[in-house]
Amino acid sequence: MQVTVKVFATFRRWMEPQAVIVIEDGATIADLLAVLTGRHPGFAGDLFSAPGVLKQYVNILLNGRNVYFLQGLSTPLHEGDLVALFPPAGGG
Amino acid sequence: MDGYAGKIVYADLGGGTVEIRPTPDDLKRQYLGGRGFGAHIVADRVDPTLDPLSPESVFVLASCPLTGTGIPLGSRYEVSAKSPLNGTLASANSGGTFGWKIKKAGFDAAVISGRSEKPVYLFLNEGSAELRDASPYWGRDVYETTASLLADIGDPKAKVACIGPAGEKQSLLACIMNDDDRAAGRNGFGAVMGSKNLKAFVAAGSLPIGVADQERLNAVKERIREKIQKNGICEALTKYGTSVLVNIVNENGILPTRNFQSGHFAGAENISGERIAETILKKNTGCYACIVKCSRVCEVDGEVHEGPEYEPVWAFGADIGNDDIKLVTKAAWECNRLGLDAIGTPGAIACAMELREKGFIDEGPQFGEVDGLLDLVRQIGYREGFGAELADGSYRFAERHGHPELSMSVKKQDLPAYDPRGLQGHGLSYATSVRGGDHVYGYMIAPEVLGSPEKLDPYVSEGKAGWVKIFQDLTAAIDASGMCLFTSFALDAKDYADLTAATTGMAMDADTLLRTGERIWNLQKVFNIGAGYTRADDTLPERLLAEPLQDLAPKGRVWEPGRLLDEYYALRGWDAEGVPTPEKLKELGLM
Numbered sequence: 001m002q003v004t005v006k007v008f009a010t011f012r013r014w015m016e017p018q019a020v021i022v023i024e025d026g027a028t029i030a031d032l033l034a035v036l037t038g039r040h041p042g043f044a045g046d047l048f049s050a051p052g053v054l055k056q057y058v059n060i061l062l063n064g065r066n067v068y069f070l071q072g073l074s075t076p077l078h079e080g081d082l083v084a085l086f087p088p089a090g091g092g
Numbered sequence: 093m094d095g096y097a098g099k100i101v102y103a104d105l106g107g108g109t110v111e112i113r114p115t116p117d118d119l120k121r122q123y124l125g126g127r128g129f130g131a132h133i134v135a136d137r138v139d140p141t142l143d144p145l146s147p148e149s150v151f152v153l154a155s156c157p158l159t160g161t162g163i164p165l166g167s168r169y170e171v172s173a174k175s176p177l178n179g180t181l182a183s184a185n186s187g188g189t190f191g192w193k194i195k196k197a198g199f200d201a202a203v204i205s206g207r208s209e210k211p212v213y214l215f216l217n218e219g220s221a222e223l224r225d226a227s228p229y230w231g232r233d234v235y236e237t238t239a240s241l242l243a244d245i246g247d248p249k250a251k252v253a254c255i256g257p258a259g260e261k262q263s264l265l266a267c268i269m270n271d272d273d274r275a276a277g278r279n280g281f282g283a284v285m286g287s288k289n290l291k292a293f294v295a296a297g298s299l300p301i302g303v304a305d306q307e308r309l310n311a312v313k314e315r316i317r318e319k320i321q322k323n324g325i326c327e328a329l330t331k332y333g334t335s336v337l338v339n340i341v342n343e344n345g346i347l348p349t350r351n352f353q354s355g356h357f358a359g360a361e362n363i364s365g366e367r368i369a370e371t372i373l374k375k376n377t378g379c380y381a382c383i384v385k386c387s388r389v390c391e392v393d394g395e396v397h398e399g400p401e402y403e404p405v406w407a408f409g410a411d412i413g414n415d416d417i418k419l420v421t422k423a424a425w426e427c428n429r430l431g432l433d434a435i436g437t438p439g440a441i442a443c444a445m446e447l448r449e450k451g452f453i454d455e456g457p458q459f460g461e462v463d464g465l466l467d468l469v470r471q472i473g474y475r476e477g478f479g480a481e482l483a484d485g486s487y488r489f490a491e492r493h494g495h496p497e498l499s500m501s502v503k504k505q506d507l508p509a510y511d512p513r514g515l516q517g518h519g520l521s522y523a524t525s526v527r528g529g530d531h532v533y534g535y536m537i538a539p540e541v542l543g544s545p546e547k548l549d550p551y552v553s554e555g556k557a558g559w560v561k562i563f564q565d566l567t568a569a570i571d572a573s574g575m576c577l578f579t580s581f582a583l584d585a586k587d588y589a590d591l592t593a594a595t596t597g598m599a600m601d602a603d604t605l606l607r608t609g610e611r612i613w614n615l616q617k618v619f620n621i622g623a624g625y626t627r628a629d630d631t632l633p634e635r636l637l638a639e640p641l642q643d644l645a646p647k648g649r650v651w652e653p654g655r656l657l658d659e660y661y662a663l664r665g666w667d668a669e670g671v672p673t674p675e676k677l678k679e680l681g682l683m
Contacts, residue, residue: 008339009332009366013262015359055542056326064345064644069549084343088324090542090581091334091386091402092532 001025001079005031014043023077029060030073032083040044045066047089093302093596096120097195101221103214105288106147106206110214113170115200121344121598122681124608125156127183128572129201130172131615134181137205140622145262145287147207153194153253153293155595158381160192160301163309164317166591167191167380167433170276175527176287177264177280177436177485178504181619182527182570184278185571186253187379188271193295208289213241213254216663218297226291233257233268234507237292245538246297254292255399256431261475262286263483273398274379278505279527280485304597312590316583319478320383323582325544327630329386330376334402335365337509338409344541344550345644348507349410350459351442352500352635355511356643359415363405367417392418394606400434403531406509407438412445413459413624419466422592425465432439432472436485437472439506441465443486443499444478452495456481480605497634503528503625513636514646515540517548523630524560526616532577534564544581544626552654557659562606569609579648611680614664614672617680627670630657663672 006018008089011012011063023032030052037044049055052073061084067075097143102111107662123132130152130391137150151173169191174318175182180390194202198219213227228244229237234256251271259282267275285291302455303309320326328336342345342360349357359368372392378385400408404424409415411596427434437665444456471479482489486506490499505528512519521534531537539559540550549557566585570577573592585602593600631637632651639647661668665676677683 006343008343009328009336012366017366055324059340059541060177060545064343064646066344066543066547068547069551070545072356086340086343087328088542089328089332089336089340090325090538090544091329091337092535092577 003077003081003083005032005036006084008083008084009089011046011085014040014046027077028073029062029067029075029077029083032077047076059086094304094597095161095301095313097198097200097299097301098200099199099219100205101199101216103221103223104206105126105204105208105212105290108208108223111220114479120596124572124592126154126170126571126574127172127568128169128608128612129154130170130183131181131612134172134174135201135615135619136493138174140619142174144179145283149174149284151186151204151284151288152201153279155191155194156572158591159574160195161303162381163591164320164381164383165579166574167193167382168347168574168576170571171268171281173281173284176283178528180503180527181616182253182279184276184281184352185572186270186274186276187576188274189380190251190253190270190295191574192380194491195301197295197297198299204288204290207287207573209287211290211291212297212320213294214290216293229291230260231257234427234431235272235438238272241292243298245294245646250294250296252292252294255285256429256472256473258431259281259286261483262443263432263472263475264485265433265440265483267431267433269403269431274430275428275434277435278530279667282431288482303595305594307557309594310595316587316591318385318578320581325542325581326384326578327556329578332365332369333376333386333388335368335405337362337402338405339366341510344514345641346511347406347410347512348509350413351411351446351498352511353446354643355514355641355646356665357410360410360513363409363417363420364416372417372421372581379576382576386572386578392421395425396429397425399428403509404438405435407435411442414462416462419462423469424466426469430470432473435508436506437469439500440482440486440489443466443490444482446498447490447493447495452493468591499527500633502632503629505529511641511651512632512651513641516548516553516652517550517559519632519651520556520560520562520660523632524660526613526620533567534560536560536563536568538581551649553654553656557656557663558662561663564613565606567609568612569605572608572612607680614680615683618672621671628669
């Protein structure tokens with residue numbers, strides 16, 4: 001299946017702002033991140049504080065919903081999903 | 093030595109006199125400074141039913157004990173008065189260097205009453221205070237006024253806080269600007285100064301700012317410096333500025349677009365912090381003693397100024413359907429030059445655009461047509477042409493044309509850059525803010541969008557009333573202390589308490605600090621009730637209660653008040669109508 005990945009702010013040092021990723025059916029967010037970090041090895045250091053543990057303030061949205069409130073990194077993906085990856089960021 | 097300058101100047105503009113008195117100890121103990129000083133002094137002297145633009149209105153400009161002490165991000169000052177925009181006892185916060193300099197000039201605060209017959213400015217210099225003729229500056233914009241005053245005073249190190257034409261015309265969107273591009277933006281305080289013929293404050297001098305326990309403070313400073321430097325959110329602010337929020341908020345489906353008609357803007361990337369960094373950004377900069385330096389210095393068509401920030405980027409961008417970052421930036425600078433609230437001004441424009449779109453008016457700006465935008469902002473600043481219709485904000489404009497429901501405001505002040513239909517907690521913050529539509533008095537975006545201090549589900553109401561109260565109380569205390577609110581991404585109540593204790597010598601722990609904030613909040617609330625506000629006003633525009641969002645995950649959502657207000661009032665120790673009980677007021681020393 002195909003999903004669209006968008007990355008923002010400092011995550012753009014690892015990959016283009018938007019990309020369509022082909023991934024096996026039934027893949028999860030964790031699987032997607034494995035694909036991305038496989039292609040861009042330094043990216044893992046920005047995403048994870050430990051294997052399988054996202055860094056504090058890193059936010060991943062699935063179609064606008066933070067996956068923390070779904071099934072976390074085990075959240076399943078579907079054809080046409082939009083995944084947005086944000087490093088720690090904020091303002092006022 | 094305790095962080096304070098030790099003096100307050102009381103200026104009676106009607107009589108043309110100034111009086112200098114020591115800063116009272118019990119004022120420091122109960123209210124700390126800044127917003128606390130302002131709330132107490134205004135509540136003490138102003139009847140809640142007073143016309144805010146009458147000579148009897150009292151206006152307080154107050155610095156804070158931690159400001160200018162060298163504590164990282166200790167730079168803020170506050171202005172307070174009964175707001176002419178909505179009658180609340182409100183305050184507005186600003187950074188830059190003015191808050192530091194007024195203490196170097198020898199003063200913790202200036203209390204202004206009366207109305208001058210002729211334009212004046214208040215000159216504070218090395219412990220003395222003088223009202224001086226401001227006629228040469230009346231009619232000039234903020235940049236011209238600042239440059240001229242500094243040149244005429246002959247002290248390039250002096251600092252200026254002033255109004256522009258908007259304040260002189262008593263526009264209810266008028267604000268106070270310092271350091272050219274820093275704004276005490278909301279609630280129309282520029283009009284209060286204008287109504288008094290007070291053009292500016294000038295601060296000069298080099299008096300020392302001492303602290304109670306320098307050794308203890310040094311240790312606390314090191315601790316908080318490390319926390320701030322290691323904090324990922326602060327790091328992003330350095331690199332991208334506050335407009336890093338554009339894409340974050342848009343991808344969450346809650347970037348208010350075209351007067352809050354939707355929560356997703358197709359052109360968001362074009363006005364994002366990332367795009368600013370790639371195009372118009374020259375460098376970053378910061379307020380006094382800042383180690384984050386989130387401010388942008390940008391260049392557009394040969395003009396260079398500080399800004400733009402997230403709120404005007406959103407408001408002159410998504411909210412009016414414009415994705416031209418250069419035009420957004422120039423519009424934000426125009427607001428600075430004229431001394432206009434850069435949220436309320438585009439908010440009024442967006443409201444007019446929707447009224448035109450729906451055929452309720454047949455002249456005025458339109459979504460998607462931005463050629464006349466800068467001219468319209470100027471018209472608003474000078475109360476000319478169609479701009480005169482908008483100069484008192486979206487609510488009065490929409491009401492005059494029979495559609496007040498199309499003003500996206502709470503208590504007549506325009507809502508900022510987050511759609512509460514996707515944010516149960518932040519929506520409660522909007523509804524209950526004691527100064528009307530506002531995002532900083534209780535920034536629930538931190539937990540509900542950014543995950544700071546922890547991730548809270550924005551679609552859930554449970555527990556949110558308690559979080560909103562804590563954010564509101566802590567923010568009020570921070571606003572009294574002088575610290576930049578962005579430190580709250582990295583610091584906790586104990587950190588602020590330790591900073592305050594070491595600086596002032598006062599006994600202070602987290603509970604006492606929060607109680608100080610709660611005292612300030614309740615003081616503002618009691619005043620507002622006296623001004624006529626009731627539970628019915630703690631709500632959101634009808635659209636946000638009844639018209640669901642259409643894009644991404646928040647699709648189908650509205651803000652659901654449910655039991656939120658009842659829970660919030662109960663937690664605050666207020667009755668079912670939202671009136672602080674005698675028990676609560678006695679507990680806080682307000683009765």
